[in-house]
Amino acid sequence: MMVIVSYDVNTTEDDGKKRLRKVAKTCVDYGQRVQNSVFEINLDYGNFLKVKDKLLKIIDQDKDSLRFYYLGNHWKNRIEHFGTKEGYDSEGLLII
Numbered sequence: 001m002m003v004i005v006s007y008d009v010n011t012t013e014d015d016g017k018k019r020l021r022k023v024a025k026t027c028v029d030y031g032q033r034v035q036n037s038v039f040e041i042n043l044d045y046g047n048f049l050k051v052k053d054k055l056l057k058i059i060d061q062d063k064d065s066l067r068f069y070y071l072g073n074h075w076k077n078r079i080e081h082f083g084t085k086e087g088y089d090s091e092g093l094l095i096i
Helices: 014-030 045-058
Strands: 002-008 031-035 038-042 065-072
Touching (some): 002 014, 002 045, 014 031
Antiparallel strands (some): 002 038
16 A cells, blocks of 8 residues: 655754654655655555654654555556656565
């Protein structure tokens, strides 16, 4: 299941900067950054719920925002990309 995760964390205070780093780290651990605060995460539903729970525990809902866009399992025809940094096929072969 492909989910687009976007976030906006208030960084006017030091604790906000810490939350921002934690949110970004969590998203990097499970997905691919496609914009500064936007990630594509391709996981099964159960694992995605775990990631969502982690993210919700990090943010301050009075100061920050977190959005999830559910593209489902048939997402490949729903994404168009133009410009640099095309990314990778999360379901394809990845050689490290």
